[in-house]
Amino acid sequence: xxxSKSGIFLVAGLFFFALAFVSNALVPIVMYKHLPEKTAEExxxxxxxxxxxxxxxxxxxxxxKAYGAEPTDKAAREKWFNDKCAEALRLGRKxxxxxxxxxxxxxxxxxxxNEDLRWGPVSQSWExxxxxxxxxxxxxxxVGPDLxxxxxxxxxxxxxxxxxxxxxxSSGSPMPEYxxxxxxxxxxxxxxxxxxxxxxxxxGSWHETYPYYEAYEKSPMLEMELPKADGPAAGx
Amino acid sequence: MMDATxxxxxxxxxxxxxxxxxxxxxxAALGYLFVSMLGGILVALQLVHWNPLQGLELxxxxxxxxxxxxxxxxxxxxxxxxxxxxxxxxRLTLKPVFSKALSYLIFAAWQIVVLSTAxxxxxxxxxxxxxxxTPVWIDPVAQLGLLLVAINFLTxxxxxxxxxxxxxxxxxxxxxxxxLTYAMGNFIPEYFVSGTSAGAIGGLFIHDLVGxxxxxxxxxxxxxxxxxxxxxxxxxxxxxxxxxxxxxxFYPLQGIHHFLYTPIPMFLQYGAVVSTIAVxxxxxxxxxxxFGTLKGVGREVITNLPIRWFYLGMIFYxxxxxxxxxxxxxxxxxxxxxxxxxxxxxxxVMFGVFSMWIMGIMTYxxxxxxxxxxxxxxxxxxxxxxxxVGIFVMACDLIMAGVxxxxxxxxxxxxxxxxxxxxxxxxxRVFAGLGMFAGQIFFAMNLYLTWKDSQAAKAKAALPA
Numbered sequence: 004x005x006x007s008k009s010g011i012f013l014v015a016g017l018f019f020f021a022l023a024f025v026s027n028a029l030v031p032i033v034m035y036k037h038l039p040e041k042t043a044e045e046x047x048x049x050x051x052x053x054x055x056x057x058x059x060x061x062x063x064x065x066x067x068k069a070y071g072a073e074p075t076d077k078a079a080r081e082k083w084f085n086d087k088c089a090e091a092l093r094l095g096r097k098x099x100x101x102x103x104x105x106x107x108x109x110x111x112x113x114x115x116x117n118e119d120l121r122w123g124p125v126s127q128s129w130e131x132x133x134x135x136x137x138x139x140x141x142x143x144x145x146v147g148p149d150l151x152x153x154x155x156x157x158x159x160x161x162x163x164x165x166x167x168x169x170x171x172x173s174s175g176s177p178m179p180e181y182x183x184x185x186x187x188x189x190x191x192x193x194x195x196x197x198x199x200x201x202x203x204x205x206x207g208s209w210h211e212t213y214p215y216y217e218a219y220e221k222s223p224m225l226e227m228e229l230p231k232a233d234g235p236a237a238g239x
Numbered sequence: 240m241m242d243a244t245x246x247x248x249x250x251x252x253x254x255x256x257x258x259x260x261x262x263x264x265x266x267a268a269l270g271y272l273f274v275s276m277l278g279g280i281l282v283a284l285q286l287v288h289w290n291p292l293q294g295l296e297l298x299x300x301x302x303x304x305x306x307x308x309x310x311x312x313x314x315x316x317x318x319x320x321x322x323x324x325x326x327x328x329x330r331l332t333l334k335p336v337f338s339k340a341l342s343y344l345i346f347a348a349w350q351i352v353v354l355s356t357a358x359x360x361x362x363x364x365x366x367x368x369x370x371x372x373t374p375v376w377i378d379p380v381a382q383l384g385l386l387l388v389a390i391n392f393l394t395x396x397x398x399x400x401x402x403x404x405x406x407x408x409x410x411x412x413x414x415x416x417x418x419l420t421y422a423m424g425n426f427i428p429e430y431f432v433s434g435t436s437a438g439a440i441g442g443l444f445i446h447d448l449v450g451x452x453x454x455x456x457x458x459x460x461x462x463x464x465x466x467x468x469x470x471x472x473x474x475x476x477x478x479x480x481x482x483x484x485x486x487x488x489f490y491p492l493q494g495i496h497h498f499l500y501t502p503i504p505m506f507l508q509y510g511a512v513v514s515t516i517a518v519x520x521x522x523x524x525x526x527x528x529x530f531g532t533l534k535g536v537g538r539e540v541i542t543n544l545p546i547r548w549f550y551l552g553m554i555f556y557x558x559x560x561x562x563x564x565x566x567x568x569x570x571x572x573x574x575x576x577x578x579x580x581x582x583x584x585x586x587x588v589m590f591g592v593f594s595m596w597i598m599g600i601m602t603y604x605x606x607x608x609x610x611x612x613x614x615x616x617x618x619x620x621x622x623x624x625x626x627x628v629g630i631f632v633m634a635c636d637l638i639m640a641g642v643x644x645x646x647x648x649x650x651x652x653x654x655x656x657x658x659x660x661x662x663x664x665x666x667x668r669v670f671a672g673l674g675m676f677a678g679q680i681f682f683a684m685n686l687y688l689t690w691k692d693s694q695a696a697k698a699k700a701a702l703p704a
Contacts, residue, residue: 005480008397011408015487016415020451023491024423027443027511031503032436040433101363103301113500115573116649128502131434138367138428139438141501145577146286148654175655177286183296 041133043089046205050155050213054204055088057159058197062190069194088201095202096135098195102181109142110151110206123152123207123215130209135202147178152207155214162200164189255329257339258608263346264322265601269683271314271353272594276676278307283672286665297361305360305372311589312370312448313381314353319597320456321349321388324410326604327463328392331404337394345387352381370445371424378425385421389414405479409459412487416451420444435502443494449588450490457593458482458525460600461549465529468546468603469539474531478524485521489514499572512567519564526557544619548599551627555591559584562638574649579664580641587634590626590675598626598682605689611696614688618681625678633671640664 004010059066059073070087074080099105111126112118119125130151131139157165164171167189169178184196192200207213284290285300292298325342329335336342352373359365359374366375373381393414396407403411424444428437462479466472473479495503495511529550533539539546562584565571575581602619606612613619640661647657 005484006402006408008403008411011403011411012415015408015412015484017419019487020416020419020491023443023494027492027494027507028423028427028436028440030507031439032432034504035434035436038434098363100367101302101365102299103304103365105367106301106304106369109577111501113573113576115500116645117651118648121648121651126502128435131438131502134433137433137437138441139434140367141438141441141498143369143497143577143581144579145648146658173655175659177288177658179285179290179300180294181299182294 035128035132038129038132043092043134044085046092046133046135046209047085047088048208050208051092051201051205052084052088054155054159054208055091055201056084058192058200061159062163062192062197065186065190065192065197069197091198091201092135092205093198094195095198095200095205098184098199099202100140102199104150105140105142107144107146107178108148108150109145110140110149111142112149112151118149122149123212124210126151135205147176150203150206152210152212152215154204154206154208156216159200159204160190162203163192163196166192166196166199255333255335256326257336257342258326260339260342260346261322261325261604262608264318264325265605267346267350268315268318268322268597269601269679269686271310271318272679273683274357275307275310275315276672276679278303278310280669280672280676282307283665283669287662287669289669302360302363302365305365306357308370309356309360309372310353311594312453313349313356313373316453316589316593316597318349318353319600320453320460321345323460323597323600323604324392324456327406327460328395328410331407331463332395332399334395334398337391341387341391345384345391348380348384348387352377352384355380366425366429368424368428368441368444370448371421373425375425375429378421382418382421382425385418389418405462405473405476405483406459408483409455409462412483413452413455413459416447416455416491420447420451424448438498438501439495439503439507442497443491445497446494447491450486450493453593454486454490457596458486460596461529461553464545464600464603465532465549468543468549469532469536471532471536474528474534478528478531482522482525482528485518485524489518489521493518493567496567499567499569499576508569512569515567516564519560522560523557526553526560529553544623545599545603548595548602548623551623552592552595552599555587555595555630559587559592562587574645575641576645578641578644578648579637579661580645583634583637583641586630586637591630591634595626598622605686609689609693611689611692613685614692615685618685618688622678622682622685625674625681629671629675629678633668633675636664636667636671640668 004014070090074083112122112124114125161172163185165173165178166181167185168180168182169176181196184199185192207215281290281292281298282300282304290300325336355377356373359377360372364374365372366378393411396403396411423440424447428440428444432440462473492514493511495507496515499508499512530553533550540550541547566575566580566584602613602622643660643664644657647660
């Protein structure tokens, strides 16, 4: 068997591969079968809608150009925004993948290395059961920070300027510029730019800690007794 | 393969091997290597703020990062190893491949796959699968290509009689594994599952692509070329068996070690860690076996250039295996995951091991195919030393950078500190990369001059006496 054609073809080639597939791939698939996979439409939530409508207010011309005019009827307007938001999520993810964002920014927080202090609660499986994680965007390298709790931490304006020219808001950043997501200026994002902004604001918007900020501690300066103008000098 | 009926063919191996196609595969491989290295240099320059081509969509460093990895895996390494297969398989089986026409078709189809992958990535159509960013509409073509490759090479292997030589164990398994790996990685996480389950498969895909496609074709080639060049058999047949079956059993079980501390269940992560440590022990026996073969002919490493390429690759292989056995532990992962350590490891494997071997094979085969010696031994030496020293510096540099980055992140320093602190390491990486690139330029020069020599020799032979 060890040196025969059939042994190598069947045992090493097919059987060992199948064994590994069952144990390493099929087991997690079966384990998470009960978690429903959400569609982009189901992923739209209040937090994200707020940011999406914020885009419409900040960049009305660009927004209308990308998505058309919003309906005036209140019920129709509600559905329209949800649909456009889901559409933006799908396109935004495509841009995120196509520009290789995920090769420098991970999307999972590990239970080690103080990552939960920096970025928020450790990632769990249910957070990834949706069509925008097909294939999943865990990532393998962090040149820039993790992004899975990024939504809501910074304004749309900040992100727009940052995509247009990262060094404007983050001096020393090695991130490339993405001017082709805009029509010439950071306040004129095109359809791809708006979609990417929506996608970034979605990240973490599903979580109870949204928007996640680093643990806030009062400055020790506030606790210190400030010397009075006419008091004794220090060291007296 | 030792039976008497095949005997007459032994004297005319040139009729079995389509040498022109071997040359084509090698030249295509080198073309992609240049493209890939240029992409790597562009990204390296971006990181140190020296990118002169900022803001151009088609030259975006993100997109070129994907071209860098894909051109190396599918352009350089796949073409190089397919060229080697076209040389090795007919010579070992004493049978031609299934069809020479099919060979040319595969060559053309594979270049279409690689070029359209690059085109798709440049246009922003990448698939979200690391090392498999090939746009989804090319995947079926690539899959068909891999099927044809398997048919083309498995036919002579099945037709040959008697026991199979070690090389053919690796090759046979590799043709089956590559086909299955590509299908699993490119279709299941795209169309069938999402989230954590897709992550497990993505990990398995990255892992198997290296371990079940590149590694067996690489080691199979070593088992063929090293004994021929040293004119002596492999040291221990028993160790060859241990190495092959150890790889076959343990290697595919470890995909999840790429995603430790993710939401993938912990017991699966432990399993992947344990089997990784096991496989590193097992594959080291292969290295021992090859160094045992060197007994008594050690001077060949100094004088024989292909052998030197091969054995330097094996030293790097042993180093990466040792590194793997450590870095796969949860202790190490907590520190070095997501850092440049991983990038250093990837370069050490892809350039330090497999590219070294392919370079050695090319250094051996080009003069044999063209019928003239290398034009300049000095250029060949420079090719070797620039590549070898370059990759060693780059790997050490990035691995160290990773340790620093891990500590900076864990200490909760502001993110900018880790970027600023990485600058000296990234700077050195640019120069190491330029050194490696220079090595390949020497190779290209030498190749051109040698080809001119062969044309001159041909013209001379054609002259009436």
